[in-house]
Amino acid sequence: MTQRSFFRSLIVTGPMLVMLGLMLAIPQPTAAQEAATAPAVSREEAKQASNAANASAEPGQQAEETAAVPAEEAIAASDAIAAFDPALVKGHAKPWQMYYQPAASPVMEHLEWLHDYVMVIITIITIVVTILLAYVCIKFRASKNPVPHRFAHNTTIEVLWTVLPIVILVAIGIPSVRAHFQYTNNENIINNPDMTLKVTGNQWYWSYEYPDSGIKFDSNMVQEKDLKEGEPRLLMVDNAVVVPVNKVVRIQLTASDVIHDWAMPAFAIKQDAVPGKLSETWFKATQEGIYFGQCSELCGKFHGYMPIMVKVVSEEDYKIWVEGAKQKFAANDRMQFAALK
Numbered sequence: 001m002t003q004r005s006f007f008r009s010l011i012v013t014g015p016m017l018v019m020l021g022l023m024l025a026i027p028q029p030t031a032a033q034e035a036a037t038a039p040a041v042s043r044e045e046a047k048q049a050s051n052a053a054n055a056s057a058e059p060g061q062q063a064e065e066t067a068a069v070p071a072e073e074a075i076a077a078s079d080a081i082a083a084f085d086p087a088l089v090k091g092h093a094k095p096w097q098m099y100y101q102p103a104a105s106p107v108m109e110h111l112e113w114l115h116d117y118v119m120v121i122i123t124i125i126t127i128v129v130t131i132l133l134a135y136v137c138i139k140f141r142a143s144k145n146p147v148p149h150r151f152a153h154n155t156t157i158e159v160l161w162t163v164l165p166i167v168i169l170v171a172i173g174i175p176s177v178r179a180h181f182q183y184t185n186n187e188n189i190i191n192n193p194d195m196t197l198k199v200t201g202n203q204w205y206w207s208y209e210y211p212d213s214g215i216k217f218d219s220n221m222v223q224e225k226d227l228k229e230g231e232p233r234l235l236m237v238d239n240a241v242v243v244p245v246n247k248v249v250r251i252q253l254t255a256s257d258v259i260h261d262w263a264m265p266a267f268a269i270k271q272d273a274v275p276g277k278l279s280e281t282w283f284k285a286t287q288e289g290i291y292f293g294q295c296s297e298l299c300g301k302f303h304g305y306m307p308i309m310v311k312v313v314s315e316e317d318y319k320i321w322v323e324g325a326k327q328k329f330a331a332n333d334r335m336q337f338a339a340l341k
């Protein structure tokens with residue numbers, strides 16, 4: 001390589017390296033930081049709390065509690081919290097939508113950032129290649145350039161087309177791998193959740209269990225003829241999942257018949273529910289509101305009719321919901337929970 005061609009390649013790669021440095025320096029939301037702000041409840045604490053809750057559910061005490069807050073009142077309060085309100089809908093696809101649904105979890109925020117970042121790189125590459133092609137087609141066309149050059153090597157170009165793709169791949173690879181390990185293998189988060197939600201896919205509805213609170217229910221799509229004003233077609237369900245805002249929710253997923261997939265775009269969740277296998281994932285919803293998702297694994301003829309509705313509420317509202325839901329869904333298999341204790 002001559003000295004001149006070396007400096008020429010440095011002129012091009014230098015700014016690219018500076019750009020790479022700047023891009024990597026942009027602060028990104030990290031799951032670990034987000035999780036650190038939320039008070040994590042260890043497994044032991046959760047177990048103690050659950051035992052205390054079970055102890056308070058002795059027949060005598062339960063009668064007292066029921067007297068303090070009549071069951072109908074608790075159920076009505078809980079239903080009001082889980083109720084659908086068009087004004088609260090945040091995670092919902094719109095006609096002609098071109099971008100993601102607004103992010104409502106740290107994972108989705110990071111993925112949106114990653115998407116935008118890669119989009120900038122793709123756009124620059126596309127523009128540069130297009131300009132280069134146009135330049136070559138016009139400048140070296142046969143009428144203007146009847147006798148082509150016959151050289152076979154050019155050190156500058158060869159250095160460039162080796163170094164530039166490496167720089168670009170590293171620039172994309174580092175944040176991609178970082179995202180992957182932060183969100184899919186983050187043991188600290190998945191082992192210290194604030195609550196657990198067990199999701200079971202069935203042909204063709206979802207079953208949900210809150211093992212910490214002893215709540216269990218099925219969630220079916222509301223048929224079109226039964227929809228009320230403002231309720232979204234093919235997405236509305238009879239029993240929504242309710243979770244508290246800014247809490248780490250560990251999801252344990254399985255299926256009872258065929259493979260389903262629990263997908264919530266606003267939380268960046270898309271996890272297969274496989275019969276005979278317990279898959280784990282997690283999310284932390286950062287904004288209160290109503291979010292919709294759908295089964296995303298072709299699971300039979302009503303695959304398109306098993307939507308997911310998650311309502312994210314404040315912690316106080318969540319506690320009220322839990323109390324009412326316990327009563328409401330109690331008949332749902334009290335025996336099974338008793339057997340598990």
Ligand SMILES: [Cu+2]
Pocket residue numbers: 201202259260261295296297298299303306
């Ligand atoms: Cu399904």
